[in-house]
Amino acid sequence: GNSVTQMEGPVTLSEEAFLTINCTYTATGYPSLFWYVQYPGEGLQLLLKATKADDKGSNKGFEATYRKETTSFHLEKGSVQVSDSAVYFCALRPYSGAGSYQLTFGKGTKLSVIP
Amino acid sequence: DAGVTQSPTHLIKTRGQHVTLRCSPISGHKSVSWYQQVLGQGPQFIFQYYEKEERGRGNFPDRFSARQFPNYSSELNVNALLLGDSALYLCASSFKTSVSTDTQYFGPGTRLTVL
Numbered sequence: 001g002n003s004v005t006q007m008e009g010p011v012t013l014s015e016e017a018f019l020t021i022n023c024t025y026t027a028t029g030y031p032s033l034f035w036y037v038q039y040p041g042e043g044l045q046l047l048l049k050a051t052k053a054d055d056k057g058s059n060k061g062f063e064a065t066y067r068k069e070t071t072s073f074h075l076e077k078g079s080v081q082v083s084d085s086a087v088y089f090c091a092l093r094p095y096s097g098a099g100s101y102q103l104t105f106g107k108g109t110k111l112s113v114i115p
Numbered sequence: 116d117a118g119v120t121q122s123p124t125h126l127i128k129t130r131g132q133h134v135t136l137r138c139s140p141i142s143g144h145k146s147v148s149w150y151q152q153v154l155g156q157g158p159q160f161i162f163q164y165y166e167k168e169e170r171g172r173g174n175f176p177d178r179f180s181a182r183q184f185p186n187y188s189s190e191l192n193v194n195a196l197l198l199g200d201s202a203l204y205l206c207a208s209s210f211k212t213s214v215s216t217d218t219q220y221f222g223p224g225t226r227l228t229v230l
Contacts, residue, residue: 004157034218036221042223042224043119043121043203043205043221043222043223043224044158044205044207044221045221046218046219046220046221049218089157089158091157101146101148101163101165101170101171102148102160102163102171102173103148103150103158103160103207103219104160105157105158105159106157107155107156107157108155108156108157
């Protein structure tokens with residue numbers, strides 16, 4: 001079946017540090033890949049997405065590249081801010097067939113950025 | 116434009132009771148999905164509805180049911196509540212249903228506590 005594995009948190013960084021959150025997936029074919037962010041007490045917000053191999057999604061300084069050969073979609077940001085403190089979820093949606101209507105999420109990685 | 120809205124924001128019920136959660140999708144979106152997010156975990160898919168028909172169902176018991184109305188809003192019903200049903204219930208809307216590249220936009224969620 002489809003699955004997403006994220007690096008375990010929590011991750012604590014100092015302001016302006018470099019961020020990497022690892023995400024690997026298992027799926028047949030070419031799923032679409034997403035990063036969602038959840039701030040405390042809120043729902044999920046789409047951060048970025050990529051729909052085919054070698055695509056790079058980017059938004060608000062965050063980037064992730066769809067790597068088919070390593071089945072990965074790692075999230076990166078060059079300089080984090082305190083306001084980036086949140087829980088980050090990697091997710092996939094199959095290209096077609098059973099389950100193509102649903103998102104499969106990883107367990108989430110909590111990021112805390114300290115001044 | 117208004118995003119996905121959900122009501123109520125918070126809800127406290129006792130075991131054995133019934134609950135109804137409501138969701139209004141983004142204007143123009145015809146598909147609504149429901150997810151359950153237990154504390155500390157990623158969201159788990161419950162249902163997807165498109166054009167008032169159920170298009171997908173996750174691994175949840177028959178106590179969970181849903182429907183979609185002609186205006187594309189949706190209700191999630193849970194009967195015979197158990198303590199384990201305590202979670203954040205998220206609604207997501209999208210324009211289509213089975214296109215993997217179609218983005219799902221999430222509402223703020225309803226926090227259900229079962230005592």
